Amino acid sequence: MTASLDRGAMGPAADPALGRALDRALDRALGRAVRGPGFSARLAPRALLVASAALAVLLALAVASICFGDYPLRFDQVVDAIFGGSGGQSYIVQRFRLPRAVGGALAGALLGLSGAVFQTLARNVLASPDVLGVETGAALVTVILMTLGLTGTAALTGGAFAGAAVVTAAVYVLAYRRGINGMRLILVGIGVNACVTGGTSYVLMLAEVHTAERAHNWTLGGFNGLGWEQVAVLAAGLAVTLPLATGLAARLRTLSLGDGVARALGLPLERSRLLLVGTGVLAAAASVAVAGPVAFIALVAPQIARRLIGRPDGGLVTSAIFGALLAVAADFAGRQLAGDAEIPVGIVTALAGGPWLVYLLMKRGSRSTDG
Amino acid sequence: MDEEALGARGLVVGYRGHEVIDGLDLALMRGRITAIIGANGCGKSTLLWALSRLLPSEGTVVLDGRDTATLSTREIARRLSVLPQGPSAPEGLTVADLVARGRYPHQKWLRQWSEADEAAVREALERTNMTAFAGRPIDELSGGQRQKAWIAMALAQRTDTVLLDEPTTYLDIGHQAEVLDLLVELNVSAGRTIVLVLHDLNQAARYADRVIAMERGRIAADGTPDEVITAETLRAVFGVEAHVVADPHSGAPLVIPASVPPAVRRAAQPTS
Ligand SMILES: Nc1ncnc2c1ncn2[C@@H]1O[C@H](COP(=O)(O)OP(=O)(O)OP(=O)(O)O)[C@@H](O)[C@H]1O
Numbered sequence: 001m002t003a004s005l006d007r008g009a010m011g012p013a014a015d016p017a018l019g020r021a022l023d024r025a026l027d028r029a030l031g032r033a034v035r036g037p038g039f040s041a042r043l044a045p046r047a048l049l050v051a052s053a054a055l056a057v058l059l060a061l062a063v064a065s066i067c068f069g070d071y072p073l074r075f076d077q078v079v080d081a082i083f084g085g086s087g088g089q090s091y092i093v094q095r096f097r098l099p100r101a102v103g104g105a106l107a108g109a110l111l112g113l114s115g116a117v118f119q120t121l122a123r124n125v126l127a128s129p130d131v132l133g134v135e136t137g138a139a140l141v142t143v144i145l146m147t148l149g150l151t152g153t154a155a156l157t158g159g160a161f162a163g164a165a166v167v168t169a170a171v172y173v174l175a176y177r178r179g180i181n182g183m184r185l186i187l188v189g190i191g192v193n194a195c196v197t198g199g200t201s202y203v204l205m206l207a208e209v210h211t212a213e214r215a216h217n218w219t220l221g222g223f224n225g226l227g228w229e230q231v232a233v234l235a236a237g238l239a240v241t242l243p244l245a246t247g248l249a250a251r252l253r254t255l256s257l258g259d260g261v262a263r264a265l266g267l268p269l270e271r272s273r274l275l276l277v278g279t280g281v282l283a284a285a286a287s288v289a290v291a292g293p294v295a296f297i298a299l300v301a302p303q304i305a306r307r308l309i310g311r312p313d314g315g316l317v318t319s320a321i322f323g324a325l326l327a328v329a330a331d332f333a334g335r336q337l338a339g340d341a342e343i344p345v346g347i348v349t350a351l352a353g354g355p356w357l358v359y360l361l362m363k364r365g366s367r368s369t370d371g
Numbered sequence: 372m373d374e375e376a377l378g379a380r381g382l383v384v385g386y387r388g389h390e391v392i393d394g395l396d397l398a399l400m401r402g403r404i405t406a407i408i409g410a411n412g413c414g415k416s417t418l419l420w421a422l423s424r425l426l427p428s429e430g431t432v433v434l435d436g437r438d439t440a441t442l443s444t445r446e447i448a449r450r451l452s453v454l455p456q457g458p459s460a461p462e463g464l465t466v467a468d469l470v471a472r473g474r475y476p477h478q479k480w481l482r483q484w485s486e487a488d489e490a491a492v493r494e495a496l497e498r499t500n501m502t503a504f505a506g507r508p509i510d511e512l513s514g515g516q517r518q519k520a521w522i523a524m525a526l527a528q529r530t531d532t533v534l535l536d537e538p539t540t541y542l543d544i545g546h547q548a549e550v551l552d553l554l555v556e557l558n559v560s561a562g563r564t565i566v567l568v569l570h571d572l573n574q575a576a577r578y579a580d581r582v583i584a585m586e587r588g589r590i591a592a593d594g595t596p597d598e599v600i601t602a603e604t605l606r607a608v609f610g611v612e613a614h615v616v617a618d619p620h621s622g623a624p625l626v627i628p629a630s631v632p633p634a635v636r637r638a639a640q641p642t643s
Pocket residue numbers: 386387391409410411412413414415416417418456
């Protein structure tokens with residue numbers, strides 16, 4: 001295994017000009033090598049730049065969304081309120097606006113991460129937890145629980161989680177035919193989602209008016225009322241799934257070359273896929289269970305991230321950052337655009353994300369796909 | 372010196388219900404180029420996949436003197452690379468990125484991009500003459516360039532044994548020669564054992580040390596090109612009539628299908 005490495009010296013002698021061009025191409029395509037004793041990695045300056053810029057925008061948006069509201073606050077007041085302070089302003093910031101901004105960002109980050117994993121796994125930009133049934137599954141169980149009068153945070157979170165996991169597992173199993181094909185996964189997902197959504201509507205119809213309204217509001221997806229308790233659940237979700245996903249990133253990249261090549265490269269196929277699907281579901285389900293279904297973030301965030309980074313896969317962390325950015329931006333817009341009333345974030349993302357989906361479908365329709 | 376690099380004993384492979392290969396024995400020698408020929412659907416790809424342990428099979432596969440059942444998939448991937456028929460890359464993936472993924476079996480969690488990884492990627496790009504394309508997305512390349520990018524990925528794996536399924540299909544005559552010359556160069560200068568499925572019998576005759584003709588999952592003929600590429604074997608394996616002459620340039624057998632050119636046929640047609 002190591003003996004064969006020595007043979008590299010026998011490669012054809014390189015032309016220095018071509019060598020430099022190759023250096024540049026490798027740097028651009030793969031990033032710079034970072035090496036230490038027993039450690040080596042690649043760092044792409046462009047990816048780092050994109051990620052830091054997105055983080056900066058996210059931070060600015062979060063601060064803005066804390067400043068603006070029924071009771072506007074200045075930047076310095078917000079800073080004071082966050083770092084100690086007391087009185088009404090601090091109460092508003094610490095009790096409502098800060099957890100809402102942080103929770104919204106975390107919920108969006110989980111969705112962005114989940115979308116990045118699923119899109120790479122299915123080799124299809126249309127694959128996202130929405131399509132795979134994470135959100136409809138969570139919605140069905142939540143609505144059932146609410147109708148039954150089980151409205152404790154633990155019950156709802158756990159139930160939404162279970163619903164998401166069961167429906168996604170069902171889609172995955174139904175789409176499995178000696179391997180997973182991206183397009184089949186999406187089509188099966190659409191079918192299963194239609195059934196589950198029908199079930200949700202039926203339960204809503206049976207429920208009494210008050211419960212139905214509450215449940216309906218949940219299905220719209222919103223960050224209103226996020227408190228520190230929910231933030232903790234979201235943070236825990238991200239703390240588990242982000243390291244898991246980045247740890248699996250090399251496998252994900254290898255898997256994206258197709259089953260045959262991935263196995264030829266020595267990847268344990270089924271185990272890797274199961275781990276990755278599990279991580280993706282866990283991330284999306286944690287977000288949906290706490291913040292309700294927020295459409296399109298999982299679909300759009302990875303695509304923006306990858307387009308800016310210039311690589312078709314990878315960028316898991318950057319996708320998460322863009323998910324957070326989109327979630328906070330949509331929540332902010334929903335609060336500012338409609339005057340007194342507040343548009344739930346899920347509606348904002350659906351209104352803005354729908355056209356994006358149409359654009360994608362049109363673009364893909366006009367060229368060949370390997371689905 | 373004649374040592375087995377890859378072998379099979381009593382290999383049985385099939386897909387759900389029907390057996391494609393039923394008891395096959397084979398020994399491929401180190402440092403040799405072997406071409407597998409045979410009609411469509413006779414089991415060439417199936418054999419290649421079973422030899423590289425990508426398909427579950429009964430019987431034993433021996434790689435570098437060890438039963439592959441005792442090797443992990445990763446260890447196998449460090450000793451043997453296989454390029455499947457018609458692979459496809461994610462949209463927008465660059466050549467360098469694809470080739471770098473060939474290093475997967477050598478990488479560890481904390482060792483994602485060692486100097487050996489980088490050297491292997493460079494060498495693979497240079498050997499395949501793909502250096503100038505390193506930064507280009509694969510979907511923007513021609514079929515021949517794309518094929519070479521995939522071969523570069525398999526080379527970056529730096530295995531002693533390389534299996535390729537129809538590496539020259541879809542390539543023009545110039546690119547076909549380029550790919551085959553590259554494999555010969557790899558074999559001669561780096562001593563790699565090479566096994567390739569070919570549809571062009573003349574290529575098999577010219578570039579391989581040994582030709583294996585398959586027919587319905589069995590080995591129908593096995594030997595040097597001179598022994599295998601004969602009119603009788605072609606009739607038995609492909610059901611075609613052909614003349615086999617000596618290539619005036621290399622002396623290798625040259626297959627000339629015994630079909631009648633249209634002009635001759637038209638001349639023979641009764642005029643109306
Ligand atoms: N995934 C599969 N499931 C079921 N049967 C298969 C599968 N792949 C191949 N087969 C069958 O196995 C037999 C051998 O196929 P194989 O792909 O090995 O042929 P081949 O010699 O490589 O053909 P070609 O020259 O067309 O590539 C064929 O009859 C084929 O129909």
